Amino acid sequence: MVTRTALIGAPTSLGAFAPGQEQAPRALREAGLHADADLGDIPLRRWAPDRTNRRAQNAAGVAAAAREVAERVEAAFRSGHMPVVLGGDCTVGLGTLAGAQAAGERVGLVYFDMHPDLNTPETVVTGTLDWMGNAHVLGLEGAVPEVAALTRLAPDELLLFARDPGQTKPGEQAAIEAHGVAAIDIEEVAADPRAAAATAAARFKRYLVHFDVDVVDFVDLPLSENTGHNIGLPFDVAAAALEVLAAGTGFAGLTVTEHNPAHGPADGSATRTLAAALQRALSSAASRPSGAPQSSIEEGAGMP
Numbered sequence: 001m002v003t004r005t006a007l008i009g010a011p012t013s014l015g016a017f018a019p020g021q022e023q024a025p026r027a028l029r030e031a032g033l034h035a036d037a038d039l040g041d042i043p044l045r046r047w048a049p050d051r052t053n054r055r056a057q058n059a060a061g062v063a064a065a066a067r068e069v070a071e072r073v074e075a076a077f078r079s080g081h082m083p084v085v086l087g088g089d090c091t092v093g094l095g096t097l098a099g100a101q102a103a104g105e106r107v108g109l110v111y112f113d114m115h116p117d118l119n120t121p122e123t124v125v126t127g128t129l130d131w132m133g134n135a136h137v138l139g140l141e142g143a144v145p146e147v148a149a150l151t152r153l154a155p156d157e158l159l160l161f162a163r164d165p166g167q168t169k170p171g172e173q174a175a176i177e178a179h180g181v182a183a184i185d186i187e188e189v190a191a192d193p194r195a196a197a198a199t200a201a202a203r204f205k206r207y208l209v210h211f212d213v214d215v216v217d218f219v220d221l222p223l224s225e226n227t228g229h230n231i232g233l234p235f236d237v238a239a240a241a242l243e244v245l246a247a248g249t250g251f252a253g254l255t256v257t258e259h260n261p262a263h264g265p266a267d268g269s270a271t272r273t274l275a276a277a278l279q280r281a282l283s284s285a286a287s288r289p290s291g292a293p294q295s296s297i298e299e300g301a302g303m304p
Contacts, residue, residue: 003286006081007034008072009041012065014058015091015129019047020260021225025086027261031268031275035282037081042068055121056144062129063146066095070150073099073253082285084278087257089225090117090130091147093210096255097137098151100208107252108157108204109137110245113212114164114186114232116172123171130258134158140175155179161200162189162215162233162241186215190233193241201248209245213274214258223270225260239277247284254281 009025022044029038045065050057069085069092076083077100085096090113100107111117117134120142124131129147136148138155160176160183168176176183182203189196201207214224217232233241245251256278264270 003288004037004081005035005084005282005285006037006039006076006079008039008069008076008083008085010065010069010085010088010092010095011041012045012061012088012092013047014045014061014065015089016047016225017126017128018225020262021087021089021258022046023261024088024256024259027268027271028086028256028259028275028278031272033086033275033278035084037076037079039072039076042072050127053127055125055127056129056147057127059129059144059147062091063150066091066098066147066150069095070099070102074102077103077105082251083253084282085253085255087255087259090133090210090212090257092257093133093255094136094147094150096208096210096253097153100253101151105252106206108159108207109153110159110161110200110204110207110209112161112209112215112238112242112245114162114167114215115212116160116163116168116176116181116183118172118175118181119169120171124169135175138175138179138181155181157204158182159184159200159203161196162186162238164231167231186233189241190237193233193237194244197241197244198248201245201250204250206250206252207248208253208255209242209251210255210257211242212258213256218263221270221273222264223259223274224263225258227263235273235277239280242277242281243284246281247288249288251285251288254278
């Protein structure tokens with residue numbers, strides 16, 4: 001079986017701290033990233049301060065963008081393609097998950113990010129919803145109803161991959177413990193990225209991967225919106241783990257988020273490095289064993 005892929009652009013920074021990430025889908029395509037099909041972009045949405053809703057900024061626009069992503073992801077699955085969603089800020093991943101579920105996919109989520117994103121408007125002052133995605137996926141108390149209504153997973157359907165305990169806020173740690181959310185922490189991934197990724201892939205029969213590029217040390221490769229220095233994984237380590245995840249027989253789709261092209265070198269070399277790694281990961285998915293399920297709609301594959 002040949003796995004066919006489809007690009008979906010989600011050029012929005014509404015859930016972020018500032019503009020920039022809305023340029024990522026264009027930059028990645030220009031850097032050479034391609035797939036078997038391209039389903040185009042949802043409308044571009046650029047961040048602006050929301051002074052009327054300071055603790056959950058731009059929530060209505062975030063929800064609207066995620067719904068538009070969901071429509072295209074559902075269409076990709078129903079046409080026999082694996083969606084590759086190019087964000088944009090982290091909130092576009094809600095749309096990827098919602099679209100998969102609308103297409104009848106039963107999937108877990110491997111959340112490849114240094115941050116758990118289990119905050120709510122009640123627990124962080126910034127009001128940036130891209131720090132809150134998983135809190136809404138789990139429907140935690142204090143989540144924004146309009147955003148939480150988009151999609152839902154049970155705690156055992158979420159795996160935090162490369163989570164950094166030092167970047168986990170107290171409220172997030174409390175949520176992890178209260179709900180029994182599983183994690184493969186960053187030290188384990190750094191020590192053996194391929195083995196850690198294989199462990200993550202084995203957890204679910206079908207899974208989406210949410211890849212937040214701020215898991216990469218900004219000093220090693222300046223890609224992300226979050227410019228934290230000397231934290232995170234070396235880029236080659238993150239890329240190796242992503243390649244193994246994409247090669248897993250249960251891999252069902254990819255979301256790439258938090259890439260700000262303006263934070264890299266002016267020649268675009270950081271974006272080209274990211275695009276090349278993503279292309280290798282998609283090639284790994286395409287070359288999976290012929291018995292790997294393409295869709296749980298067709299194969300009846302589900303969660304453990």
